[in-house]
Amino acid sequence: xxxxxxxxxxxxxxxxxxxxxxxxxxxxxxxxxxxxxxxxxxxxxxxxxxxxxxxxxxxxxxxxxxxxxxxxxxxxxxxxxxxxxxxxxxxxxxxxxxxxxxxxxxxxxxxxxxxxxxxxxxxxxxxxxxxxxxxxxxxxxxxxxxxxxxxxxxxxxxxxxxxxxxxxxxxxxxxxxxxxxxxxxxxxxxxxxxxxxxxxxxxxxxxxxxxxxxxxxxxxxxxxxxxxxxxxxxxxxxxxxxxxxxxxxxxxxxxxxxxxxxxxxxxxxxxxxxxxxxxxxxxxxxxxxxxxxxxxxxxxxxxxxxxxxxxxxxxxxxxxxxxxxxxxx
Amino acid sequence: xxxxxxxxxxxxxxxxxxxxxxxxxxxxxxxxxxxxxxxxxxxxxxxxxxxxxxxxxxxxxxxxxxxxxxxxxxxxxxxxxxxxxxxxxxxxxxxxxxxxxxxxxxxxxxxxxxxxxxxxxxxxxxxxxxxxxxxxxxxxxxxxxxxxxxxxxxxxxxxxxxxxxxxxxxxxxxxxxxxxxxxxxxxxxxxxxxxxxxxxxxxxxxxxxxxxxxxxxxxxxxxxxxxxxxxxxxxxxxxxxxxxxxxxxxxxxxxxxxxxxxxxxxxxxxxxxxxxxxxxxxxxxxxxxxxxxxxxxxxxxxxxxxxxxxxxxxxxxxxxxxxxxxxxx
Numbered sequence: 001x002x003x004x005x006x007x008x009x010x011x012x013x014x015x016x017x018x019x020x021x022x023x024x025x026x027x028x029x030x031x032x033x034x035x036x037x038x039x040x041x042x043x044x045x046x047x048x049x050x051x052x053x054x055x056x057x058x059x060x061x062x063x064x065x066x067x068x069x070x071x072x073x074x075x076x077x078x079x080x081x082x083x084x085x086x087x088x089x090x091x092x093x094x095x096x097x098x099x100x101x102x103x104x105x106x107x108x109x110x111x112x113x114x115x116x117x118x119x120x121x122x123x124x125x126x127x128x129x130x131x132x133x134x135x136x137x138x139x140x141x142x143x144x145x146x147x148x149x150x151x152x153x154x155x156x157x158x159x160x161x162x163x164x165x166x167x168x169x170x171x172x173x174x175x176x177x178x179x180x181x182x183x184x185x186x187x188x189x190x191x192x193x194x195x196x197x198x199x200x201x202x203x204x205x206x207x208x209x210x211x212x213x214x215x216x217x218x219x220x221x222x223x224x225x226x227x228x229x230x231x232x233x234x235x236x237x238x239x240x241x242x243x244x245x246x247x248x249x250x251x252x253x254x255x256x257x258x259x260x261x262x263x264x265x266x267x268x269x270x271x272x273x274x275x276x277x278x279x280x281x282x283x284x285x286x287x288x289x290x291x292x293x294x295x296x297x298x299x300x301x302x303x304x305x306x307x308x309x310x311x312x313x314x315x316x317x318x319x320x321x322x323x324x325x326x327x328x329x
Numbered sequence: 330x331x332x333x334x335x336x337x338x339x340x341x342x343x344x345x346x347x348x349x350x351x352x353x354x355x356x357x358x359x360x361x362x363x364x365x366x367x368x369x370x371x372x373x374x375x376x377x378x379x380x381x382x383x384x385x386x387x388x389x390x391x392x393x394x395x396x397x398x399x400x401x402x403x404x405x406x407x408x409x410x411x412x413x414x415x416x417x418x419x420x421x422x423x424x425x426x427x428x429x430x431x432x433x434x435x436x437x438x439x440x441x442x443x444x445x446x447x448x449x450x451x452x453x454x455x456x457x458x459x460x461x462x463x464x465x466x467x468x469x470x471x472x473x474x475x476x477x478x479x480x481x482x483x484x485x486x487x488x489x490x491x492x493x494x495x496x497x498x499x500x501x502x503x504x505x506x507x508x509x510x511x512x513x514x515x516x517x518x519x520x521x522x523x524x525x526x527x528x529x530x531x532x533x534x535x536x537x538x539x540x541x542x543x544x545x546x547x548x549x550x551x552x553x554x555x556x557x558x559x560x561x562x563x564x565x566x567x568x569x570x571x572x573x574x575x576x577x578x579x580x581x582x583x584x585x586x587x588x589x590x591x592x593x594x595x596x597x598x599x600x601x602x603x604x605x606x607x608x609x610x611x612x613x614x615x616x617x618x619x620x621x622x623x624x625x626x627x628x629x630x631x632x633x634x635x636x637x638x639x640x641x642x643x644x645x646x647x648x649x650x651x652x653x654x655x656x657x658x
Binding site: 215 | 378383417
């Protein structure tokens with residue numbers, strides 16, 4: 001069965017679609033009231049984030065757009081020092097979308113939400129003309145525990161140590177190779193980093209900044225940290241983990257993993273005295289076994305990000321110009 | 330200037346677009362931190378709602394997609410008995426979109442958010458292939474005051490009175506006539522109903538259910554209320570306000586205002602003893618001058634919505650089948 005414009009009418013076809021696909025997999029007491037908003041208990045400071053997902057193809061090795069949107073949104077909340085609690089899903093369906101494919105995606109979304117411990121509290125479905133595509137907007141709401149350290153890209157300090165939670169470029173390479181019709185073992189790393197962040201934040205480690213490595217890649221994030229914190233950063237390319245298959249793929253296509261997107265990796269900038277504890281803590285967390293210390297924050301008013309190359313030289317990481325790779329998330 | 334795929338890269342072009350269009354018009358302390366989530370103070374029960382807007386044309390008499398998305402989302406929060414506080418905006422831009430048009434829409438969005446008293450706390454921008462279109466997802470977060478009456482489509486009781494806050498079909502007819510290239514005086518009624526709901530909820534009036542009349546129209550909402558509350562409803566078509574130009578437009582095209590969408594009208598179902606107070610209160614509120622009592626809740630296990638026709642007969646309002654009018658919001 002395919003999506004028709006009638007599924008977007010707000011009438012019977014819409015209601016059947018919602019019942020048969022969304023309500024079935026997302027069922028919870030908040031959503032089941034089917035009122036206009038989800039009412040949820042709340043207290044203290046809230047974190048709110050929104051993200052639209054427009055990836056093609058919709059399914060790829062290691063995941064699909066449904067799992068992806070939960071990971072992206074949950075990770076954004078986590079990076080702000082919040083505990084993810086609630087998520088909303090806005091589906092924009094293109095006419096002609098296979099309903100069985102939609103259901104597969106919805107199931108992944110629901111499964112990933114359960115893994116991440118977030119409740120789906122509101123949803124919306126629209127149908128537009130097109131050729132069977134699908135966009136999903138997810139908005140996340142979380143609470144900021146009083147005992148968590150304040151984190152922000154503006155809080156990096158000279159001497160701080162930069163940790164990366166695993167291999168770079170996996171999601172990006174998985175999407176690219178899926179588009180090229182390649183059969184290779186590169187899988188997306190999309191994953192919710194709930195446990196890793198909880199372990200870090202509840203351990204007393206002085207975390208100053210966190211960011212998940214998505215669109216724009218590691219280089220873009222580090223440049224943002226440098227500008228926001230009025231410092232420079234220095235990393236060593238040798239220390240940045242990259243999967244060997246991803247590395248070969250990048251070499252073949254002339255891609256730089258430092259600019260490639262992931263969906264289950266994070267950067268943590270921590271006080272230098274806590275660096276080894278943070279490394280141990282992250283390596284011991286789900287999805288963190290390949291965590292590495294990759295560099296340090298240095299004093300330098302130029303706000304540069306210096307990368308020591310494998311041959312021993314130093315290059316300054318520039319901003320990502322032009323297209324990069326749109327629609328990987 | 331037109332949107333190019335580079336605006337979606339997450340690199341320099343994305344950041345320039347965000348700075349020059351979104352940050353400029355949405356500036357507030359929460360957003361300006363440019364971290365991954367907006368952190369906002371919160372307490373008590375939260376209401377969360379999400380909606381994607383895919384209307385074409387993007388601009389129409391009486392508004393544009395930017396004003397519309399705020400009204401739609403704010404009204405959804407209000408209908409749940411919440412005070413709207415925060416809103417997020419996820420923009421999906423099609424390649425080729427005129428940037429001046431985008432800015433006009435963003436300005437309307439910001440102006441309407443100010444009027445409605447909501448703070449824009451998070452945003453996201455993606456660019457996809459296409460032909461200059463634009464989708465916006467807005468998610469709203471509000472607080473539910475303890476002293477507000479509990480409202481739900483499931484709380485309608487036999488004898489309750491049904492009020493409608495003004496003329497039906499204006500938004501729907503405005504969009505349709507814009508698409509047909511007609512020059513007529515039909516303007517969209519898109520409006521945030523903040524003051525009307527505040528007046529109702531703080532007056533002590535026993536409000537049992539509220540709903541804004543959007544996709545699917547009045548008939549669809551009343552059918553949902555009937556099923557959720559295990560009652561039937563009876564309205565009189567004579568009592569339903571319809572603007573004379575909209576009426577002429579509908580007669581010409583064979584459209585039924587009872588199934589047409591508005592973006593600034595609401596239904597309130599109130600205790601019969603409070604009906605006259607509610608009528609006065611709604612008529613005295615901004616956007617409510619044409620409020621009318623249109624029917625009552627009756628006991629009947631069939632869950633029907635009966636409409637007394639102008640000729641004195643009675644018809645049962647069926648569900649909206651098929652296409653209706655997609656993409657009016």
